[in-house]
Amino acid sequence: MYTLYSRPGSGGFAVEAAFRLAGQPFTLVNVPKQAPGDDFLAISPLGQVPVLTLPCGRSITESGAMVTLVAERFPEAELAPQPQSPGRAEFLRWMFFMSSALYPALLRYFYAQRYTSDPGAAETVQNAALAESDRCFAVIENALSGRQWLVDDRFSLADVYLLMLAHWHPVGDRPREEWTNIVRHCSALKRQPVLADLNETHRLW
Numbered sequence: 001m002y003t004l005y006s007r008p009g010s011g012g013f014a015v016e017a018a019f020r021l022a023g024q025p026f027t028l029v030n031v032p033k034q035a036p037g038d039d040f041l042a043i044s045p046l047g048q049v050p051v052l053t054l055p056c057g058r059s060i061t062e063s064g065a066m067v068t069l070v071a072e073r074f075p076e077a078e079l080a081p082q083p084q085s086p087g088r089a090e091f092l093r094w095m096f097f098m099s100s101a102l103y104p105a106l107l108r109y110f111y112a113q114r115y116t117s118d119p120g121a122a123e124t125v126q127n128a129a130l131a132e133s134d135r136c137f138a139v140i141e142n143a144l145s146g147r148q149w150l151v152d153d154r155f156s157l158a159d160v161y162l163l164m165l166a167h168w169h170p171v172g173d174r175p176r177e178e179w180t181n182i183v184r185h186c187s188a189l190k191r192q193p194v195l196a197d198l199n200e201t202h203r204l205w
């Protein structure tokens with residue numbers, strides 16, 4: 001059995017969505033934000049969610065890795081282009097772009113005080129983080145021009161990951177209105193029954 005350590009509104013949204021869209025059972029453990037205990041720090045050294053414990057007993061951090069793993073382990077659900085398929089490179093590109101460029105830019109906004117030793121500089125860090133996350137979103141907005149999904153003109157978990165990040169945008173908790181392609185992309189996904197149901201807990205939109 002898989003065990004997902006998560007918290008409503010966190011990156012656990014995409015991983016929970018992956019399991020539910022794959023129709024696979026998993027145990028969900030809610031980790032309160034304040035003061036993670038030693039047991040949790042043993043599997044998440046930075047004290048962050050999500051964490052996924054695999055049936056073999058190993059635990060991994062990194063939401064992008066978890067989403068990719070679920071798609072790979074349950075290929076019949078067709079949640080991502082499979083290894084060796086033509087769209088795989090593009091899927092990996094977007095997963096890494098979102099998890100290594102965009103997600104950290106958003107973290108710099110929300111945890112600005114971690115990124116400066118000057119107590120008066122948090123606002124400057126936030127301004128720069130907002131500009132950087134907008135620069136990343138603009139890349140995705142451009143890529144979605146004339147297409148419905150990020151990869152291969154078919155739905156994948158990269159789309160779910162984008163839906164989550166777009167609703168973490170610090171201005172209004174939703175994608176900027178001028179990103180019409182991202183707004184259109186998210187609107188379609190928000191109607192998907194599994195994602196709509198998941199949002200009852202996560203309250204991303």
Ligand SMILES: N[C@@H](CCC(=O)N[C@@H](CS)C(=O)NCC(=O)O)C(=O)O
Binds near residue numbers: 049061062064103107
């Ligand atoms: N690189 C990690 C980032 C995880 C992360 O930053 N999680 C946030 C919630 S979305 C968290 O636990 N923040 C609490 C903290 O950093 O203290 C991932 O992609 O899973």
